[in-house]
Amino acid sequence: MDFHCHLDLYPNAREVCAQAVERNTFTWLVTTSPRAFTATSKVLGGHANVLITPGLHPEIVHDRFAELANLLEQIKHVSAVGEVGLDGSRRFRHSYEIQREVFTAVIAQCANVGGRVLSIHSRQAVRDVLAVLDDHPGFGTAVLHWFTGSLAELKVASDKGCWFSIGPAAFSSASGKALAKKLPRDRVVPESDGPFAQVNGAAVMPWSSDDTAELLAHAWDLSVDEVKLNLEFNSRRLIGLIHTAD
Ligand code: MN
Numbered sequence: 001m002d003f004h005c006h007l008d009l010y011p012n013a014r015e016v017c018a019q020a021v022e023r024n025t026f027t028w029l030v031t032t033s034p035r036a037f038t039a040t041s042k043v044l045g046g047h048a049n050v051l052i053t054p055g056l057h058p059e060i061v062h063d064r065f066a067e068l069a070n071l072l073e074q075i076k077h078v079s080a081v082g083e084v085g086l087d088g089s090r091r092f093r094h095s096y097e098i099q100r101e102v103f104t105a106v107i108a109q110c111a112n113v114g115g116r117v118l119s120i121h122s123r124q125a126v127r128d129v130l131a132v133l134d135d136h137p138g139f140g141t142a143v144l145h146w147f148t149g150s151l152a153e154l155k156v157a158s159d160k161g162c163w164f165s166i167g168p169a170a171f172s173s174a175s176g177k178a179l180a181k182k183l184p185r186d187r188v189v190p191e192s193d194g195p196f197a198q199v200n201g202a203a204v205m206p207w208s209s210d211d212t213a214e215l216l217a218h219a220w221d222l223s224v225d226e227v228k229l230n231l232e233f234n235s236r237r238l239i240g241l242i243h244t245a246d
Contacts (some may be wrong), residue, residue, distance in 0.1 A: 001235045002027045002206040003120050003165040004082070004145045004191035007050070008040040009065075010203065011195075017044045025049060026239060030082040030119050032057035034070035049093040051242065053080045058087040059120055061102050062095035068102055072109045079245040081110060082119025083145070086132075089124045094134040100128065107136045115140035117242045119165065131159060141241050145172055147195055151182060157185045165191035165236060168199050168208055171215045180219040188216070189235050 007029040020027045029044065029052045031037040037168040045052055054074040056064060061081040069093035075081055083105050086099050097117070120142050122129040126149035133142055143163040147154060147170075164183050167190060170176040190212040195203035209231065210224075217227040224233075 001025055001190055001209045001231070002192045003189040003235070004028060004030055004167075004193050005144065005206045006030065006032070006193070006195060007206060008036065008044060009195055011193040013044065015204065017047070017050065018079050021047045021049060024209075026235065027051070027206050028053065028080070028082070028119065031055050031063050031082060033066075034067040034238065036075055036130050037048055037074060051080060052080055053119070055081060055119070056102055056106070057083050058085050058099045058103070059092055059097075061099045062092075064185065065098050068105060072105060075106065075109045076113055078116070079203075080117040080119070080200055080242050081106065082143075083121055084118060085121030085123075086125035086129050086192070087121060087123045088128065096125075100132075103129070104132050104135075107132050107139045111139040111237040113208040114138070114244050114245070117141045117143065117238070119143050119145050121145060123148055126150075126157060130157060130162075133160070140245060141238075143189070143238070145191055146197070147179060147183075148176070149180065151180075153183055154179055158178070158182075161187075163187040163189065163234075166212060167191040167193050168204055168211045168215060169193065169197035171219075172199065177219060180216060185220065185230060186234060188231065189238055190231055206241055 027050045041052050146166045190209035192204040192206050192208050197204045213227045218222040
């Protein structure tokens with residue numbers, strides 16, 4: 001299973017996709033722009049266990065905000081959305097106001113159409129992401145991907161009912177390990193965030209959920225089998241929420 005993967009951006013995307021179809025029960029392919037969603041749906045679409053969703057990545061919003069209307073239209077016809085969100089890190093500060101406009105419009109649209117499941121980027125922007133969600137009750141279900149906020153922010157997000165997707169690369173730092181310990185265990189699913197996320201210089205692959213289970217088992221002081229069952233159970237629930245939004 002993989003709940004956040006840029007399958008279309010691996011150098012050998014067709015081959016990686018074919019393997020993901022075989023090896024995973026479920027792969028969520030998040031696209032980074034409305035046009036990428038359309039193109040990727042044509043090239044990699046048609047597999048029952050690969051969910052392809054429209055998004056507008058905060059790191060490219062400054063180039064692509066003109067595609068917002070297209071994204072809002074696409075959201076009407078899908079059950080899940082991503083990758084969307086806010087990035088408050090220094091590199092993308094310059095586009096923060098436009099990012100916020102785009103993200104607010106996306107969340108408002110999700111609420112308008114009865115709720116969607118969203119894979120959300122929140123690097124150095126957790127408070128603002130949560131504020132936008134708070135302003136739009138009925139937006140659906142938020143899955144915060146590769147959460148890197150503070151422990152206090154994790155608690156706030158968790159208390160609001162957010163889900164979390166986490167992959168092997170998140171355990172590379174001490175702060176990532178500390179956060180992993182505190183994730184709400186009934187709302188955690190595996191992700192790769194490949195090919196961007198890397199471990200030991202290699203892109204994390206979509207079939208890395210067993211590695212994530214091992215890392216979580218260590219963080220939670222449980223057996224790997226217990227964590228695998230837990231992740232499977234959570235994954236089924238989240239896929240159920242996606243289907244309900246259909
Ligand atoms: Mn991503």
